[in-house]
Amino acid sequence: MSDCCTMTEEKPPNPNKHCCPDNGRAGAEVSVKTIAHHLKHPWTWRDAGVRYFFCGDPECNVVYFGDDDSVITRQQLRTRVGVKEAVPDAPVCYCFGVSHADAVQDASIREYVIEQTRQQQCSCDVSNPSGRCCLKDFPRHS
Ligand SMILES: [Zn+2]
Incomplete structure (x- = not known):
């Protein structure tokens, strides 16, 4: 079961988390399924088999980034963030x-x-x- 909607306080960033290559901040891990549901052309994107994270910084153009430092920017999504x-x-x-x-x-x-x-x-x-x-x-x- 997903626990996405449990209303708990935000946990401090996990030191094992990867940081956004653009702004250097840690993000929460997201599933490949989530990414594929928001990409403009998901069929052109290749999952590198690494962990992916969401960058929630309003100032940062990066939406998703991987452990391999790959990034997906706002312009690559069909969904507005x-x-x-x-x-x-x-x-x-x-x-x-x-x-x-x-x-x-x-x-x-x-x-x-x-x-x-x-x-x-x-x-x-x-x-x-x-x-x-x-x-x-x-x-x-x-
Ligand atoms: Zn970022």
């Missing part, structure tokens, strides 16, 4: 099509998404290019 876009229509939740503006305007959307994840109706592990639950990307309401 919401955490790398500071625009109102940037996608936040990929399972239910929630934009950043939606989430800002209506705080109850977050409750809806939480309820869906509770009922295992989400597919963040594949639908979200980060391979992880979108709830941490929701804008905070005070």
